[in-house]
Each structure stands twice: as C-alpha cells, then as structure tokens.
Amino acid sequence: MDIQQLLNGLFIGSIYALFAIGFTLVFGVLDRLNLAHPAVFTVAAFVGIELVEVGGLSIWAALPVVFVVGGLLGLVIERVAFRPLKGRPDAHFAGLISSIALAGMFIALLQWRYGPDTKRFPAESFPETTYKVLGAQVTGVQVAILLITVVLAVGLHLLVGRTRLGRGMRATAENPTAARVVGINVDRVSATTLAISSALGAVAGALFAMNVNSAQLGMGSAIELKGLAVIVVGGMASLPGALVGGLLLGLAEVFTVQYIGSSWRDLVAFGLLFLILVARPQGLFGTRKVREV
Amino acid sequence: MTELILTVDDLRVRYGRVEAVRGVTFEAAPGSLVTLVGANGAGKSSIINAVSGMVRPRGGRITFEGRDITRTPAHRLVASGLVQVPEGRQILGTLTVEENLQLGSPGRRGIAEVYQRFPVLAERRRLQAGSLSGGEQQMLAIGRALVTRPRLILLDEPSMGLAPRVVDEVFGVIGEIRASGTTVVLVEQNARRALRAADHGYVLAGGEIVHSGPAAELLDDDRVVQAYLGVET
Numbered sequence: 001m002d003i004q005q006l007l008n009g010l011f012i013g014s015i016y017a018l019f020a021i022g023f024t025l026v027f028g029v030l031d032r033l034n035l036a037h038p039a040v041f042t043v044a045a046f047v048g049i050e051l052v053e054v055g056g057l058s059i060w061a062a063l064p065v066v067f068v069v070g071g072l073l074g075l076v077i078e079r080v081a082f083r084p085l086k087g088r089p090d091a092h093f094a095g096l097i098s099s100i101a102l103a104g105m106f107i108a109l110l111q112w113r114y115g116p117d118t119k120r121f122p123a124e125s126f127p128e129t130t131y132k133v134l135g136a137q138v139t140g141v142q143v144a145i146l147l148i149t150v151v152l153a154v155g156l157h158l159l160v161g162r163t164r165l166g167r168g169m170r171a172t173a174e175n176p177t178a179a180r181v182v183g184i185n186v187d188r189v190s191a192t193t194l195a196i197s198s199a200l201g202a203v204a205g206a207l208f209a210m211n212v213n214s215a216q217l218g219m220g221s222a223i224e225l226k227g228l229a230v231i232v233v234g235g236m237a238s239l240p241g242a243l244v245g246g247l248l249l250g251l252a253e254v255f256t257v258q259y260i261g262s263s264w265r266d267l268v269a270f271g272l273l274f275l276i277l278v279a280r281p282q283g284l285f286g287t288r289k290v291r292e293v
Numbered sequence: 294m295t296e297l298i299l300t301v302d303d304l305r306v307r308y309g310r311v312e313a314v315r316g317v318t319f320e321a322a323p324g325s326l327v328t329l330v331g332a333n334g335a336g337k338s339s340i341i342n343a344v345s346g347m348v349r350p351r352g353g354r355i356t357f358e359g360r361d362i363t364r365t366p367a368h369r370l371v372a373s374g375l376v377q378v379p380e381g382r383q384i385l386g387t388l389t390v391e392e393n394l395q396l397g398s399p400g401r402r403g404i405a406e407v408y409q410r411f412p413v414l415a416e417r418r419r420l421q422a423g424s425l426s427g428g429e430q431q432m433l434a435i436g437r438a439l440v441t442r443p444r445l446i447l448l449d450e451p452s453m454g455l456a457p458r459v460v461d462e463v464f465g466v467i468g469e470i471r472a473s474g475t476t477v478v479l480v481e482q483n484a485r486r487a488l489r490a491a492d493h494g495y496v497l498a499g500g501e502i503v504h505s506g507p508a509a510e511l512l513d514d515d516r517v518v519q520a521y522l523g524v525e526t
Contacts, residue, residue, distance in 0.1 A: 167392050171385050178383035180347060182396045182437055183371030 013250020022200035028237030038220030039103035044202035045215035070202020235286025304353035330484035331497030386423025428459035
C-alpha cells in the first residue's frame with residue numbers, strides 16, 4: 001500500500017467530506033437540496049485568498065473569518081431562497097430552483113469583483129515545514145485539513161446529538177409540524193441549520209483553495225456532483241455517511257490517478273460509488289425508513 | 294365575574310377555497326374544562342390549530358389572558374403558557390422519550406413531575422418514543438405539553454385510536470390536569486364522554502356552533518342527543 005497516496009486521498013477526501021456534511025445537513029433537517037452550497041464553497045475560496053492577500057491575515061486566521069462569512073451567506077440563502085417559498089405545495093422544487101438562481105448570483109458577483117481568472121494565495125502564505133508520517137511527506141496545510149475536518153465533524157455530531165438546538169434540528173427533520181406544536185421555532189432552526197451548513201461548506205472551500213493554491217469560478221460546479229454523489233452513497237441525510245463517503249471518494253480518486261491514469265479518475269471514482277449503491281441502495285449509513293411527515 | 298382565560302370571537306379559518314370555520318365564538322373561564330364536539334370535518338381541529346398558532350385565522354380575534362394572540366406563532370404561545378396536544382399525538386419517534394420531553398422544556402423539574410405522574414415514561418425514558426404503545430405515546434404527548442407548565446392546554450382527540458381501558462386512563466389524566474387548576478379545551482369525537490367530563494360544551498357542525506351550554510344540559514337536550522350524539526351504546 002502506498003502510504004503517500006493513501007494520505008493524499010484522505011486529505012482531498014476530508015474536503016469532500018466537509019463539503020458533503022454541510023450539504024447533507026440541510027437535506028436531512030430541512031428536506032431541501034441547497035444548490036447554492038457549491039457557490040458558498042467558491043465564494044469562500046476567493047474570500048480566503050483576499051483576506052490573506054489584502055487583509056494581511058495568515059491563512060490560519062483567515063479560516064475562522066471564512067467560517068463566519070459562510071454562516072452569514074447561509075442566513076442569506078435561507079431568507080432569500082427558501083423562506084419565501086416555504087408554504088408552497090411545490091416548495092421542494094421551488095427551493096431547488098431558487099437556490100440555483102442565488103448560486104448564479106453569487107458567482108456573478110465573484111466574477112464582477114475578481115474577474116474570470118484563477119486566483120492564488122500570495123507567495124509565502126504557506127508554512128515551509130513538512131512532516132514525515134510513516135515515510136510519507138505531508139505539509140502543514142494537509143495536516144490542518146484533516147484536523148479541521150475531524151474537529152468540525154465531531155463538533156457537529158455533538159451539537160446534533162447533545163444540545164437543545166440539536167434536538168430541535170432532529171425534531172424538525174422528523175416532523176416539522178410536531179416540532180412547531182411543542183414550541184420549536186422552526187424558522188429559526190432552519191436559519192441556524194443553513195448557517196452551520198454554509199459555514200462548513202465555506203471552510204471546505206477555503207481549505208480546497210489552500211490545498212491546490214488556487215481558486216476558480218468553476219470550482220463549485222466541479223465539487224457539486226461529487227457532493228451529491230457522496231450524500232447519496234453515504235445514505236441521504238446521514239452525517240457519518242457523508243464523512244465516510246467523502247473520504248472514500250478522495251481515496252478512490254487518488255488511487256485511480258496513481259495506478260490507472262488521471263483521465264480515468266471520474267469514471268472509476270463514480271463507478272465505485274455506483275457499485276456501492278447497487279449493493280446497498282439505501283447508502284452506507286442510510287436506513288430504508290421513509291420520512292414521516 | 295372572573296376574567297376569561299380564552300376568548301374566541303367570530304373566528305374564521307379557510308384552506309384555499311374551503312371554509313373550515315365560519316365565525317365561531319366561544320370562551321373558557323380559568324380552571325374550567327370546555328369541550329368542542331361534533332362530527333368529523335365539523336371544524337374542531339381547525340379551531341384548535343388557530344388558537345394554538347399553528348394555523349393563521351382568516352378572520353376574527355383570539356385572546357389569551359386578555360392579550361390578543363390572533364397572529365402569535367405557536368412557539369411564542371407555548372412559552373407563554375398555551376400549549377396543544379395535537380391530534381394523532383405527533384410524538385417524535387426517532388427521539389428518545391426524554392428528548393421528547395426536553396423539547397417541551399429544558400427544565401429538569403418539569404420533566405421530573407411528568408415522570409412522577411406517568412411512571413411508565415420514566416421507565417422508558419431512554420427508549421425511542423416510536424417504540425411506545427399507542428396509550429404510552431398519548432401519555433408522552435400529554436406529558437410533553439405539561440412540562441411547559443401551561444395555564445391552558447388544548448387537547449385534540451386524545452382518545453382517538455386507543456383501547457377502551459386506555460381511554461379511561463386518558464380521561465382520568467384530563468380530570469387530574471383540570472383539578473390542578475389548568476384550563477382545558479377538549480376536542481372529541483367521543484362527544485358523550487367529553488360532555489360528561491366538561492363544564493361547558495359547544496356542538497359544532499359545518500364549521501359553526503349549533504348548540505352551546507352547560508355540558509350537563511347538552512347531554513339532557515333531546516335535540517342535541519338525537520342529532521349529534523347518536524344513540525347510547
């Protein structure tokens with residue numbers, strides 16, 4: 001087993017996982033697919049670079065700021081793309097379309113501000129030190145990607161499982177009407193859920209930009225399908241499923257590039273995900289239980 | 294005369310083009326048990342949902358303890374002492390029994406009181422609420438409302454789908470709630486049973502109140518009995 005490739009797969013997989021966890025959180029709690037999520041990922045990459053380049057922050061100080069910016073974007077998404085449509089009988093489909101529209105606007109604003117070209121972090125933004133792990137070389141950024149993903153995933157798991165807000169989220173996921181009856185402010189739960197989801201997606205975007213030292217307007221659409229595939233394979237609405245699914249996709253991609261060839265990357269990676277679904281249609285961590293509403 | 298805890302004046306509720314409630318007026322005195330009875334589709338649940346803030350009325354005015362709550366959302370009403378036990382119980386089956394109670398109130402004390410009243414819930418506190426029997430789920434739904442320490446509790450068809458023995462138990466609990474000073478508005482298809490428990494009754498048909506009066510008088514009124522309560526079985 002090639003340790004270097006295994007680690008590389010885990011690093012890129014962590015970013016997919018972080019992106020997918022945010023994606024699936026909204027799907028699980030609010031029963032909505034938020035297609036503005038990839039745009040938040042992209043915005044965060046550009047904002048991260050600007051914070052370092054113009055703001056003079058270190059990449060580590062930029063991350064919490066990106067987290068907050070993502071959260072604010074989540075509030076905007078909830079207010080603009082989802083809340084006005086919530087009473088409609090076609091709210092699912094309407095929300096899907098309006099979130100795509102909002103995503104388009106976010107990207108247009110990025111293009112207006114930064115132009116169409118690839119942006120990079122300024123030279124010397126990244127620490128020079130590399131670490132030896134089991135004979136493989138890893139950078140500080142890579143270690144941070146893995147740690148941050150683990151911390152955020154565990155934090156979210158505890159939030160959902162142990163806190164009052166988490167109980168409200170699970171109650172809303174199961175039955176929004178019943179949640180309202182017992183006094184839960186479902187609008188506030190929705191806004192908070194989108195804020196948390198978008199904060200995670202934003203951190204994923206900034207980490208992605210750091211990992212490859214570039215941000216492009218199209219980076220969101222590239223990860224969008226991967227995120228969707230990951231949440232389907234993990235089991236719709238399963239947070240552990242999104243984590244494991246993201247890591248698996250990262251590993252599959254890296255090993256395909258290494259042993260078969262880079263042009264086979266998507267074919268093999270998505271082919272594997274397809275096979276998992278054939279063997280386990282409900283996804284890795286999914287249940288067959290139908291939503292009760 | 295004591296101040297009324299609940300007044301509903303000319304309430305109208307519609308869903309699209311269907312007018313479910315057409316100008317209903319009723320009231321409840323503090324500590325009383327008021328019941329709304331009538332056939333399926335008479336508008337009983339719509340009235341309850343409008344009072345509890347789950348449905349926005351099309352017209353009319355609702356006051357709770359003297360304050361206008363016509364457009365107050367449910368979560369604010371729960372916090373201010375008005376709570377609903379919905380039709381079909383609506384417990385959250387994927388959460389544990391204790392988590393269901395915590396949704397109502399994070400306070401330990403209220404939950405301890407509910408466990409005292411319903412020891413079976415204390416026994417099953419760590420189980421998923423979906424695994425409870427129908428009767429236990431109804432007790433959980435009532436307990437979940439009681440942890441909020443309401444001054445007015447709205448019960449929507451609490452005996453629906455339960456075995457006769459469990460129905461007795463539910464009515465026993467309703468009596469206790471009322472005895473503790475909490476005002477109860479009870480909606481029931483089991484009209485005779487509800488009227489026996491109530492102080493005051495309103496008979497609904499087609500979204501309107503067609504009879505009202507002290508519950509005992511309604512039970513003795515031949516017109517009401519023949520038209521709405523059916524033959525005693």
